[in-house]
Structure formats: C-alpha cells, structure tokens
Amino acid sequence: ETGVTQSPTHLIKTRGQQVTLRCSSQSGHNTVSWYQQALGQGPQFIFQYYREEENGRGNFPPRFSGLQFPNYSSELNVNALELDDSALYLCASSPDAGGAFSYEQYFGPGTRLTVT
C-alpha cells in the first residue's frame, strides 16, 4: 500500500469526449506526477505538479491538462479523446525533494481508460 489512491478504477469513453481522472496523494507529498502506460509499454511521463504549479511536461499535447489542490488531491483532464488515449493512467506522489531529486515516487493503482 502506497497511500496513493486513484478514481475511477475503470472508465469507458467515446472518441471526442472529455475525461477527468482523480488522484489523492499521500499527506505531505507536495509533488504529483502523471504517467500514461499503453498496453505492453512502460509508463510515459505526462506532466508534474509541484505546490499547485506545473513543474515539467512530457511530449503530450495541450489537450492533456492537470490541476493540483492544496489538500493533496489532483486531476488529469483529457479533452477531445482519441482512440490512442486508451491506456492505464498512473499518478505518483513524492515528498518535497528539498534540493535532491532522489526520492522515489509512490504510485497509485491507476485508472484504466478505454476510448471507443
């Protein structure tokens, strides 16, 4: 148990729709990262939020956006869904790095998104 939860567990959407995925980090963890894991692949970094500000972004289009809230919860929003967005979406929280970037990231169980 990592203390990181995600909802919903599974979700089915239609191409063109919008979706919001939610994550609740461990208390005290100021950083949350989101990853997309396509079937048979390793997780790909989408973006990271630190103290409610975007702190870095991977190679994903602007229709992928996020929010982080003061209560250690966060959201991943995806607009104009495409079939290729079907994947497992993982969030990971980590404590305040305090000058080092060595802290491991604690992953949630993921949300399985299917776009039809």
Place this chain on the structure above:
Amino acid sequence: AQKVTQAQTEISVVEKEDVTLDCVYETRDTTYYLFWYKQPPSGELVFLIRRNSFDEQNEISGRYSWNFQKSTSSFNFTITASQVVDSAVYFCALSAPLTGANSKLTFGKGITLSVRP
C-alpha cells in the same frame, strides 16, 4: 535525452531457478538515479530499489540483488531461487531532473517474468 533499454521482453523460468533482468541506460547527466519497479497484474507499480550514480556497490535484499556498472551503463536485477509470486512485469527507470528539485522517471518497456511451479 534519457533512455532506458530492457532488451528482454519475456522470460519464463521454473520455480527455484535464478533469473537476471537486464537494464541499460543512456543519460548525459552526471548525477542521476536508477530504479527498479515491479508491476503485478493488479497494475500498481511497486518500488524495489533506488541507486544513485555515485554508488556502484552491489546491493542484496533477501532473494533480490542488483549490479550497477557505470562503465557499461547497466543496472541489472537478479532474483535468486525464484518463486511463483515473483511473476510480474519489471521496469527499470532513470530519474531525470526537472525544474527546481523535482524529477521525472523515464521507464524501459518492461520485462514480463513468468515463474512456473
């Protein structure tokens, strides 16, 4: 740019066999961290180990051991006396710095390990 290569895609062994999972990485950073994660069928990534670029000592934790060789940019993972519960997908990952003090992880494609009774 960072890259992690896990050339093995699937490995099948019989219980009690030893098995080594290979990981090769590329980075231009002088300070970096390497990780191994386990992903059971439930989907959650389970942290196994973190190693920094300045510490090349091998590490052993129970049946697990890791061999970090900076000269060959490799960070291999060995399971001794494998058990059925070790069946999972194993990912090697490289930590790259982002702005400030935070980092992102770059993962390999993973190795599916099946341990047969």
